[in-house]
Amino acid sequence: MATPATVRQAVLSLMRDSLGKFPGVTPPSLNLFCGDATSDAAPVDTFARSTSGTRFGQTGLIETVAAGNVRREWDATGNLLGWLLEDSRTNVVLYCRDLTNAVWTKTNCTSALSQTGIDGAASSASLLTATAGAATCLQTITLASSTRFQTAFLKRITGSGAVSMTMDGGTTWTDITAQLSTTAWTRIAIASQTLANPSVGFKLATSGDAIAIDGVQNTAGTYQTSFILTTSSAVARASDVWTHTVASSWFKSEAGTLFIAGDTAPGLPPSGASQVLAMLDDGTSSNRIYIYRAPTGALYCAISISGTTAANITIGTIENSMPFKLALSWSSSFVHISLNGTTVIGPSIALSIILTTLRLGLSISGSALWNGHIRHLAYFPVALSDTQLQAITL
Numbered sequence: 001m002a003t004p005a006t007v008r009q010a011v012l013s014l015m016r017d018s019l020g021k022f023p024g025v026t027p028p029s030l031n032l033f034c035g036d037a038t039s040d041a042a043p044v045d046t047f048a049r050s051t052s053g054t055r056f057g058q059t060g061l062i063e064t065v066a067a068g069n070v071r072r073e074w075d076a077t078g079n080l081l082g083w084l085l086e087d088s089r090t091n092v093v094l095y096c097r098d099l100t101n102a103v104w105t106k107t108n109c110t111s112a113l114s115q116t117g118i119d120g121a122a123s124s125a126s127l128l129t130a131t132a133g134a135a136t137c138l139q140t141i142t143l144a145s146s147t148r149f150q151t152a153f154l155k156r157i158t159g160s161g162a163v164s165m166t167m168d169g170g171t172t173w174t175d176i177t178a179q180l181s182t183t184a185w186t187r188i189a190i191a192s193q194t195l196a197n198p199s200v201g202f203k204l205a206t207s208g209d210a211i212a213i214d215g216v217q218n219t220a221g222t223y224q225t226s227f228i229l230t231t232s233s234a235v236a237r238a239s240d241v242w243t244h245t246v247a248s249s250w251f252k253s254e255a256g257t258l259f260i261a262g263d264t265a266p267g268l269p270p271s272g273a274s275q276v277l278a279m280l281d282d283g284t285s286s287n288r289i290y291i292y293r294a295p296t297g298a299l300y301c302a303i304s305i306s307g308t309t310a311a312n313i314t315i316g317t318i319e320n321s322m323p324f325k326l327a328l329s330w331s332s333s334f335v336h337i338s339l340n341g342t343t344v345i346g347p348s349i350a351l352s353i354i355l356t357t358l359r360l361g362l363s364i365s366g367s368a369l370w371n372g373h374i375r376h377l378a379y380f381p382v383a384l385s386d387t388q389l390q391a392i393t394l
Contacts, residue, residue: 155184
């Protein structure tokens with residue numbers, strides 16, 4: 001049976017997640033709630049991405065967002081995920097939707113540009129039909145050795161035989177049969193490989209089988225990012241760079257609370273790298289507070305004062321593509337953190353730095369992007385109590 005306290009918490013959580021409000025505490029002086037956004041314009045200050053980018057729209061279709069606009073994204077059932085903040089990537093697969101093009105070498109199969117694609121456009125995706133067993137469709141790409149990750153949107157049209165995907169010309173075939181749907185597009189990935197000159201493509205084991213294919217993508221890295229459309233040449237998607245200059249009218253360096261809700265990247269950062277959720281700094285790396293995800297999946301809060309690391313606080317571990325809520329409060333004598341309502345942690349620390357810039361989903365160098373979503377970011381001009389930190393992250 002629900003207690004008054006649990007009912008009250010449920011109401012508070014509903015108001016935060018549905019309306020972006022925080023009843024019962026000092027109101028935030030900065031409140032960026034993606035649910036309030038009515039366009040793809042950044043709600044505050046400076047956002048830059050020098051190329052267009054794609055996202056899953058509210059109807060489940062791939063949509064293109066113009067350069068300079070931050071991408072709101074939804075999941076397959078139309079639930080808002082938040083603002084998507086990604087690193088740069090280049091899709092090296094040519095004619096990634098059109099397998100009728102001559103760059104695709106077909107053996108024992110035919111292709112047709114006849115399928116309604118992932119963007120809902122008629123005849124924008126390809127049909128691959130096996131005319132004999134062990135049918136293959138491959139594209140060889142000239143490229144220096146690097147770690148690669150490959151995805152494609154697929155759908156079974158006819159048959160029930162095995163379907164496989166490769167990025168090494170068939171030296172390694174990954175059976176993807178069990179992942180295919182007959183009614184909807186499914187984005188399917190195969191394990192990353194380090195190789196030169198990838199040869200990407202598909203194999204149908206049984207004559208007469210047919211599959212629909214769209215958005216074949218091979219990029220550097222170890223996990224998938226948003227779809228990048230190509231035709232006759234490789235195409236790069238630029239990084240999302242979002243910064244906000246803090247002002248004395250709403251921000252206090254000496255004390256405050258930062259709340260962030262979102263979800264993690266689809267994969268871990270590589271060894272020696274990180275994924276930065278948010279950073280407050282003075283325009284240099286000498287004085288800053290930032291939250292980042294390490295290659296282990298652990299979240300940390302790092303604090304630098306006058307060029308020296310004053311603290312590196314372990315917050316907790318979050319799996320890939322997982323939602324979370326985090327609150328960080330600070331004053332001149334402590335830093336306290338709660339993740340998903342957990343017990344507050346944090347050291348006593350003499351924190352006396354002037355902070356001038358808030359960076360969303362990236363580091364001061366413009367790298368180490370979050371590669372996930374931020375749905376809600378709020379700054380409170382006071383250090384909330386430990387009880388309040390837990391309450392706003394439940």
